[in-house]
Amino acid sequence: MSLSSRALLALVALSSVSLAKEVGYFDSSSSCADPKGFATCYENADTTYSNCVNNNCAGGSESCYNSCGGSTSCMNEQCPGLGIDCINACECERSALQIDCAGQRCLVYSCEYQATTLDYLSFCLNPDRDGLPYWPTPDDAPDSCSCNTGQIEQKLYLITNQMDTCSNNQTNIGQMTDVDGITDYAQACICCSFSAIISAIWGTCPDTQPSLLAADEWFAGLLNPGHWEDCGPYLENYDCAGDLGFGRADAGGITEFYSPGNMRTNGTKSLYNLDGVVSTPVSGDVFTWTFASSLAHTVTVSSADATATGTKVSGGSDVTATGTGMSTATGTAESDVKPGVGSSLIVPSWTIASIFGILVLSTL
Structure with missing residues (x-):
């Protein structure tokens, strides 16, 4: 040039x-x-x-x-x-x-x-x-x-899929002879999924204030209505990672499972962009991505010579957390990036419906 x-x-x-x-x-x-x-x-x-x-x-x-x-x-x-x-x-x-x-x-x-x-x-x-x-x-x-929310979303997606897989595992269910055992197994699948969700958010970005990663929304929309506070015995008695499958890579790859009385401490940092210079484009002058199952989007980058420079070097501001980390992640923050950036890690409506469907079916 x-x-x-x-x-x-x-x-x-x-x-x-x-x-x-x-x-x-x-x-x-x-x-x-x-x-x-x-x-x-x-x-x-x-x-x-x-x-x-x-x-x-x-x-x-x-x-x-x-x-x-x-x-x-x-x-x-x-x-x-x-x-x-x-x-x-x-x-x-x-x-x-x-x-x-x-x-x-x-x-x-x-x-x-x-x-x-x-x-x-x-x-x-x-x-x-x-x-x-x-x-x-x-x-x-x-x-x-500073927080790879893409990795969190990917884990949450796999975990919620595994919740359905776990509850419909006919091999495990077929070994049970009484209604109480089947009901307990269904509840264990739910509790393990709840614990895995917490691990995905807190474990992936331990320094970030969890309320910036939609943790409050997951508690309000899923964990609290699903009685997370009662999950302790199920997490003690069932092998979430092994027997129930949540440790597999295609189920989120979770290795650490928290219980209601043993939660990880909340992070205190806001979201911010790390220092660095990225030349546009990353993948060449033209790249293609797939929308839906087969509709391809071909994108031509506006200038192959242009660059955008990041200026945030380190840190991220500390924020005040009002939650205890035991059952909620409430807190407000003046984020280093535009507020709401992490809020799209929302709870899918089909996940909520699935959980209550599992509980209903397990009692029939």
């Missing part, structure tokens, strides 16, 4: 600073090589989402979309005729387009990119997880997030 080209690129980057703004989870001035183009890309994704809702969801209208500012939760509450499944399908499409936008112009190992991908996984039904670009983030990648 010639000196004049570098100088021109520097001038373009400098002139873009005044135009930069927060776009999605990103502060595009510090984590994107083309802030103006990135903002335009997101605006186009928003337009696609608006058209999808207004044209495809029953009772869709611009007035509903505009009054809610495009908020999925608001539209579902204020305009229930639209149907949350339809809204989520449109949100899934927008999230895929936002991944394209970020992959074209921004740091793809950052906390912000991870949050963008988590949105996609939370809205899309049966997404192709293996086809996602830069997911999860490789270990020790430059300018990566």
Whole structure:
């Protein structure tokens, strides 16, 4: 690259600073090589989402979309005729387009990119997880997030799948001759999955405040309604890693199981991006990823010469935790990245339904 080209690129980057703004989870001035183009890309994704809702969801209208500012939760509450499944399908499409936008112009190992991908996984039904670009983030990648939320999400997904596999293991169930034994086994599958979930969050990022990783949501939506506080005896009497399978790599690979009376201490750090420089693109001028089962997205990077530089060197601010670490992870924080970046590690609704289905079936 010639000196004049570098100088021109520097001038373009400098002139873009005044135009930069927060776009999605990103502060595009510090984590994107083309802030103006990135903002335009997101605006186009928003337009696609608006058209999808207004044209495809029953009772869709611009007035509903505009009054809610495009908020999925608001539209579902204020305009229930639209149907949350339809809204989520449109949100899934927008999230895929936002991944394209970020992959074209921004740091793809950052906390912000991870949050963008988590949105996609939370809205899309049966997404192709293996086809996602830069997911999860490789270990020790430059300018990566202080907590690898991609690894946490991957473990949570495998753990919740194993919960169903465990409860439907006919080999184990076939060895039981009484109803109480079958009921206890079903409860043990649930308790082991709860303990594995805790290990996935606390163990993967031990220094991070767990409330920033949606731990409170998992407790409120799953563990507390499932009576986590009563799981101690089941965790003592059953081999979660071996006999019940949660130690297998395809079940989360969990090796340490916590009990209600023996929880790991909460971390205190906020989320932040590590120091480093990532040249855009990481995977060449063009990359392809798979949306759904077979629909390929081909993405052309905006500039093969542009770079985005991370500036956070170490640490992350300490935050005040009000939870005890025994049954909750409550705490508030002024995060070093935009608030809400870890909140997409949500509890899938099908997981909640599955747990209570297991309990009902075990008592029949």
